[in-house]
Amino acid sequence: MKRSSMYLRMITASLMRRRSRMLVALLSIAIGATILSGLVTVYYDVPRQMGAQFRSYGANLIMTGTDGAFTTEDMAKGLAAVPADALVGAAPFRYENVRIHEHPVVAAGTDMAGAMATNPFWRVEGEWCSSDGQLLVGKQIAESFRLKTGETLTLSYTPENTEAAEDVTLDLTITGILDTGGSEEEYVYLSLHDLETLTGEAGTLDVCELSVQAQAEELKQYAGQISNAAPGISAHLVKRVTASETTVLSKLQALVLLVTVVVLALTMICVATTMTAVVTERRKEIGLRKAIGASDKSIITEFMGESMLLGGLGGILGAGLGFVFAQQVSLRVFSSDIRFQWLIVPVTIAVCIIVTGLSSVLPIRSATEVDPALVLKGE
């Protein structure tokens, strides 16, 4: 039999045949590893989770034309520069002055589905427009003109740069009243196609609002890519949203990191205490091993092997339980599932092995100082 086989046989026998003792040590490592891997999982998933939360605050990227208006083709090129899985929503807007009962108002032509995805905080009394021929009226406009959902409203438009004297009109059904608490309440929203019909001019846009799930640096990168994608457009970050998002994220991550470090320190203390107890109760065995010829190096190798095996097992257990812990935290705090980070498994195991090894250094060093003669006499 090779020495390495005997070595493995000894350290596994020590763990397997002293189950009740080792279970306590394993438990202390596994609990530490669980909290550690759980917190690290949360730490890495916080940007995604918080990013999703922040997306409910509206667009964080704005696409505009370099010389005023831009075309829908330019918009399509710009949108292609953003990864599809990061794009939460894109809402193109074209603004035109129209009249309701001869009073001027601003009409915004948009893609209703995109506007809904980009602005989840918009509250609509009634329903969103689902097809052409429908209109969403801002709350202030609705109050000014005493408009109600279900009514038909005629929008009038005076074409510019034409000699035609007559206004163009379009009858639309009000499906909902828009309540945002902001300037949106001063507009009426209709489909882009209806606005183009009303104005007789197609294919141009004033602005496109994008909601992108990414952090500030990535957003800047996407903005650059969009600007490069088509010469007629440029993209800018909505700093109000991205700056606060970055601040909150960094503070939250710092908090989780701090807790992780504290847990790591506590785990080390706990493991060191456990290993000290393990070594103390095995002083006789260490004395015996030394009496029958074990060198200090052998004693260190054996105890370190046991500790590291214990650390590895605790790490495996902790990595699994940590995910369950992180999942519970995520479900309770963010109300969504957490992503399993495969990298955390080997990292947790490695950290556990290192922490257990480091925590065992002092107790194991003290083990080598055991005097075989004293121990074997029971003193």
Add this chain to the structure above:
Amino acid sequence: MSLLELRNIYKIYGDLHALDDVSLTVEKGEWVSIMGPSGSGKSTMMNIIGCMDKPTKGEVLLDGVNIAKESAKNLTGIRRDKIGLIFQQFHLVNYLTAVENVMLAQYYHSMPDEKEALEALDRVGLADRAKHLPSQLSGGEQQRVCVARALINYPEIILADEPTGNLDEANEEIVVDLFHKLHNEGTTLIVVTHDPEVAEVAQRTLVLRNGKLHKEVINQNFTGKIQFEDRQEVQPHA
């Protein structure tokens, strides 16, 4: 050259002279008993011969090497290579089986060999108990595992500290018989004991008193067999 020679050995703890100018020689293949009351210095002498302690003064020549001057690291090596230890409390590793306990001595010495360890257990009559843990063995069986472990590396000396102190008469006889066999094979035995019956089976008995060598008795009728004066019957196994 004697296998072991103690020259004017002192072991002093403060005012206490645990060993006080002790000199003795043990020849290769000899069976020597060391007797004496508690506090006479038996264990101190045992620790010094077993390379687990050093004398305050004097020389200890083991196979010509003065172990009194060796470093702790070298003493560990000498202990591993030349000495087989048997203890009163058996001292087996409780989570290793009988055969693994024997292999442990091989592991520290050179290379573990399960077949050879099983043969050693067979020699002490425990081949069928090889896979048992110490807690599943009787005291006598544990001591026999201890004997197998001590002899596995073919040591120059087997040093037994009260080897029968925790055994009943039946097991005491089994262990002494094992010593007899080892002696016949040429192994040098030094046995520390309180028990006169165990001491008297040796070729020579050294009696210590107050740290000094008080008396040396040569067993003229050496048989290597234990004689119980008032024994009625002997159980073959524990």
